[in-house]
Amino acid sequence: MTTLVVRRDAATEKFFDGTARGELLIRHCTACGAHAAPQFEACPACQEPTAAWVPAAGTATVISWTAIHGRPGDDAPAPQRVVALVELAEGPWLYAALNGLRAGERPWPGMSVNVAFEHPEGGEAIPVFLPAA
Amino acid sequence: MTDMGKIYGRSPAGFAADAVRRAADDAGLALADLDGLLTSSGVLGGVGLDLQKDLGLKDLRLLSEVQAYGSTAGAMVQYASMAVRSGLAEAVACVFADAPLKEKTSSGAAYARAAGASGWRGLMAAAGIMGANPLYALAARRHMDTYGTTSEQLAHIAVAQRAWAATNPRAQLRDPITVDDHQASRMIAEPFHLLDCCLVTNGGIAVIVTTAERAAHLRRPPVHLLGWAQSHPGYPMHQGSDFGLVSGAAQAGPAALKMAGVSLGDVDVAELYDCYTFTVLLTLEDYGFCAKGEGGSFAASGALAPGGSLPVNTGGGQLSSYYMWGMTPLSEAVLQARGEAGERQVPRHDVVLVSGNGGILDHHSTLVLSPHPHA
Numbered sequence: 001m002t003t004l005v006v007r008r009d010a011a012t013e014k015f016f017d018g019t020a021r022g023e024l025l026i027r028h029c030t031a032c033g034a035h036a037a038p039q040f041e042a043c044p045a046c047q048e049p050t051a052a053w054v055p056a057a058g059t060a061t062v063i064s065w066t067a068i069h070g071r072p073g074d075d076a077p078a079p080q081r082v083v084a085l086v087e088l089a090e091g092p093w094l095y096a097a098l099n100g101l102r103a104g105e106r107p108w109p110g111m112s113v114n115v116a117f118e119h120p121e122g123g124e125a126i127p128v129f130l131p132a133a
Numbered sequence: 134m135t136d137m138g139k140i141y142g143r144s145p146a147g148f149a150a151d152a153v154r155r156a157a158d159d160a161g162l163a164l165a166d167l168d169g170l171l172t173s174s175g176v177l178g179g180v181g182l183d184l185q186k187d188l189g190l191k192d193l194r195l196l197s198e199v200q201a202y203g204s205t206a207g208a209m210v211q212y213a214s215m216a217v218r219s220g221l222a223e224a225v226a227c228v229f230a231d232a233p234l235k236e237k238t239s240s241g242a243a244y245a246r247a248a249g250a251s252g253w254r255g256l257m258a259a260a261g262i263m264g265a266n267p268l269y270a271l272a273a274r275r276h277m278d279t280y281g282t283t284s285e286q287l288a289h290i291a292v293a294q295r296a297w298a299a300t301n302p303r304a305q306l307r308d309p310i311t312v313d314d315h316q317a318s319r320m321i322a323e324p325f326h327l328l329d330c331c332l333v334t335n336g337g338i339a340v341i342v343t344t345a346e347r348a349a350h351l352r353r354p355p356v357h358l359l360g361w362a363q364s365h366p367g368y369p370m371h372q373g374s375d376f377g378l379v380s381g382a383a384q385a386g387p388a389a390l391k392m393a394g395v396s397l398g399d400v401d402v403a404e405l406y407d408c409y410t411f412t413v414l415l416t417l418e419d420y421g422f423c424a425k426g427e428g429g430s431f432a433a434s435g436a437l438a439p440g441g442s443l444p445v446n447t448g449g450g451q452l453s454s455y456y457m458w459g460m461t462p463l464s465e466a467v468l469q470a471r472g473e474a475g476e477r478q479v480p481r482h483d484v485v486l487v488s489g490n491g492g493i494l495d496h497h498s499t500l501v502l503s504p505h506p507h508a
Contacts (some may be wrong), residue, residue, distance in 0.1 A: 006255035
């Protein structure tokens with residue numbers, strides 16, 4: 001599956017520095033200790049205005065999933081890609097591609113997955129998830 | 134409301150101006166009688182404060198653009214009502230218009246954005262998420278896994294609404310469909326088939342909000358606003374989130390009914406925001422028409438269809454009639470409350486419940502309408 005080229009902006013600079021190193025950075029509130037998804041600049045648990053960045057362990061479980069179907073080609077079946085809503089071991093949720101499934105195979109809620117990184121030419125490194133071995 | 138559907142060569146602002154003119158004329162008001170204007174457009178924008186000048190409205194006492202995505206129509210009516218009650222303005226037009234369809238392009242392309250993928254939005258796009266389909270699909274799948282809801286149960290919602298659309302001359306899709314047709318329709322984002330998803334429509338709809346005293350002397354039977362509420366859950370993207378299981382309807386519905394002084398059992402007809410079949414199912418549960426998790430069997434019972442115990446989306450909704458955000462359920466609710474819905478008019482229409490839903494189940498508005506003033 002080709003991964004889209006994504007560029008960083010001011011809000012995502014640190015996050016993509018992390019993915020380049022092979023780290024999935026999430027937010028950690030130094031005031032209350034809560035973890036939050038990376039896009040939260042303030043702590044959603046205690047409203048502390050600045051949350052620090054910490055690397056997530058990279059293990060997660062599937063909360064929900066969908067398979068997006070493209071249009072079929074003349075001689076080709078419709079392409080499908082599986083997208084999951086995952087819950088990291090630390091608690092935050094992320095949307096990410098779920099790769100490494102056999103054709104037609106589908107995930108299930110509670111399925112264990114691990115983060116991996118794709119490095120599309122000319123873009124930032126992107127976190128994806130793979131079934132845990 | 135303007136003509137709806139594949140009407141090309143007109144801008145959202147053009148549809149909006151046409152809709153306001155038609156609404157004023159319907160009410161028996163001159164444009165100059167309007168002293169308030171609230172505007173709203175689809176995701177591509179195009180209806181803003183300039184609409185005042187397009188309409189030649191002078192000395193407005195209220196003018197604003199409102200944005201709460203699919204809950205905007207209900208929210209506009211609420212703000213207009215508060216403005217009228219407070220004396221800020223006396224006759225407020227609330228308008229939505231959109232023109233995403235272009236000639237010779239597909240409906241799917243209508244809302245496609247330029248692929249300038251950067252930042253958090255870019256990260257979503259890289260995951261494969263462009264537009265609302267996959268996000269509502271994730272919500273629906275979670276509901277299925279939690280409560281056993283099935284695609285066939287969702288199909289019953291599409292089938293019931295198409296049956297209602299059959300007698301709505303404004304509906305874009307009127308040919309009857311079956312559960313099998315739904316199951317055979319192209320897969321979009323599992324679990325959603327094509328027939329789980331709303332239409333794309335060009336057009337505009339306006340309503341005018343004024344005092345009950347003034348409305349009593351206008352051309353059309355007035356529709357009274359008995360109750361309202363909003364709810365914006367702020368899902369935390371974290372363990373414990375109710376995403377896909379409970380929406381803002383769970384708070385807004387009971388609050389609006391309480392304000393109206395009516396109970397759920399008094400509701401004669403419900404016009405529910407239906408960007409997807411699943412949105413209807415979740416709203417029915419959250420409003421309390423059935424127990425949590427039983428929306429699927431409730432829909433499959435035939436309750437929502439013509440002749441059923443709870444008429445829902447009697448014009449065909451966004452799935453079959455026209456997609457005008459929250460103006461789709463609101464416009465049908467007004468027609469039903471007035472008793473002007475023609476062949477599809479429900480016999481009892483004393484209490485009409487209307488929902489709006491925006492974002493990915495992030496924003497909810499509820500209105501309770503009636504042909505009768507507050508008891």
